[in-house]
Amino acid sequence: MSTNTAAYLTAAKAHPLELKSAPTWTPGSNEILIQNRAIAINPIDGSLQRFAWLPLQYPTILGQDVAGEVIAVGSNVTAFKTGDRVIGHAMATATKRHQDAGFQAQTVLDERMVSRIPDDLSFEKAVVIPLGLSTAACGLFQEAPFLGLQLPTEPARKPTGKTILIWGGASSVGCNGIQLAKAAGYEVIATASAKNFEYVKSLGASEVYDYKSESIVDDLVKAFEGKTFAGVLDCIGFEAAKLSVEIVKRVAGKGAVVSTKGGVDDLPEGITLSKIFGITLRDNGVGKAVYGDYLPQALTSGTFVPSPEPLVQGKGLEHIQAGVDRLMAGVSAAKVVVTL
Numbered sequence: 001m002s003t004n005t006a007a008y009l010t011a012a013k014a015h016p017l018e019l020k021s022a023p024t025w026t027p028g029s030n031e032i033l034i035q036n037r038a039i040a041i042n043p044i045d046g047s048l049q050r051f052a053w054l055p056l057q058y059p060t061i062l063g064q065d066v067a068g069e070v071i072a073v074g075s076n077v078t079a080f081k082t083g084d085r086v087i088g089h090a091m092a093t094a095t096k097r098h099q100d101a102g103f104q105a106q107t108v109l110d111e112r113m114v115s116r117i118p119d120d121l122s123f124e125k126a127v128v129i130p131l132g133l134s135t136a137a138c139g140l141f142q143e144a145p146f147l148g149l150q151l152p153t154e155p156a157r158k159p160t161g162k163t164i165l166i167w168g169g170a171s172s173v174g175c176n177g178i179q180l181a182k183a184a185g186y187e188v189i190a191t192a193s194a195k196n197f198e199y200v201k202s203l204g205a206s207e208v209y210d211y212k213s214e215s216i217v218d219d220l221v222k223a224f225e226g227k228t229f230a231g232v233l234d235c236i237g238f239e240a241a242k243l244s245v246e247i248v249k250r251v252a253g254k255g256a257v258v259s260t261k262g263g264v265d266d267l268p269e270g271i272t273l274s275k276i277f278g279i280t281l282r283d284n285g286v287g288k289a290v291y292g293d294y295l296p297q298a299l300t301s302g303t304f305v306p307s308p309e310p311l312v313q314g315k316g317l318e319h320i321q322a323g324v325d326r327l328m329a330g331v332s333a334a335k336v337v338v339t340l
Contacts, residue, residue: 063102237261
């Protein structure tokens, strides 16, 4: 088996990441080991490096999204075999183990957080999916205080007659959330910047509104007239979360907002706001339902489109730091990717 190399964060707020040799990992009984061919970079990676807001044992390895080929499987694994092309959500944020991190040549993955991908889907296109998918799925499908929607299927479920608002439809979480909600049988109304309207509609949103508009709350309240309200997935947080709460109050009087960042302290009676952590679906059945039962078939049929678009920074782990810096400088309707 080939040797492993990782991009280490050597100390709190250290910059740049340092490339060093890393152990060649052995997967546990319910895990697989993959040779990474593409790695995507997420805002959490940059914020952990820059602000050190989560207690970590240094040196550490960051990284959530990986795609590659299976090179070893655990003793209890039957759904995957060596040579399979897969994507996975690397769970080091939850486990605190180096082998479970993404910014390295080889990563150990929990089999519940892995999906096989079709041969005609490139690793750099597929790798944009995992964390955005996990986060959206946690908010949409986990039981209360989350939205508790019915799970997605391929082919998509029959329409439920219910409508959800997704604030930030062109974000990574939003792109995945729109498609998951549609596959679960829900109509989606979304917000985005005007330049991303058509892209968000192409993913399945029936209506899209400009979040920069001074009349955005009134516009969305009117859009929900005559519809059965199913809740809000807020992919932006803070001011967006406040506006989402106001919309729930005016549209339904009570209900749930699930948010990637939160930012509302005083909630009206009957309205809940719950912060989403994209790692919790591993342990409650939602992970297997989305990664195992739904996504492989939806990718094969083409009904699920890897989103947002990959923005390839370069080839090799030495480009990870530049990719993190590029993301932190700001991107729109795109996700920074490094190939290996």
